[in-house]
Amino acid sequence: MPKIVMYATRACPYCRMADMLFQKKGVVVERIQIDDAPDLRIEMTRLSGRTTVPQIFINGRHVGGYTDLASLDRAGTLDALLRSDQAAGG
Structure with a gap:
């Protein structure tokens, strides 16, 4: 399971969209x-x-x-990042 950390605010719509994308990815x-x-x-x-x-x-x-995250998803590279359990320094 990947370790995902997101700095966010309660009122941020982009934070909520990122939450929804991660929820969709499980x-x-x-x-x-x-x-x-x-x-x-x-x-x-x-x-x-x-x-x-x-x-x-x-x-x-x-x-x-969020826009960077959505771009990774569209490019098909987000799933690979989420499958990786190894820390990628940097």
Whole structure:
């Protein structure tokens, strides 16, 4: 089972779309809510280099936001990432 971490906010429609895509794929997501936690937002920015949500990591690899995730799905590479149990550093 892949380890998926998503930095998100409660009001973000792209976060909800990412949740739905992951649900469709049958995988569990560790959701880190940054709404009321400036330290977590700083952590997200440091790890991803981005300030927008969602920011998604699969097995330690930053894959980007929802549009990046949807592009991986359309290209057929998301399923391979979700099948991999090995951490992909970076």
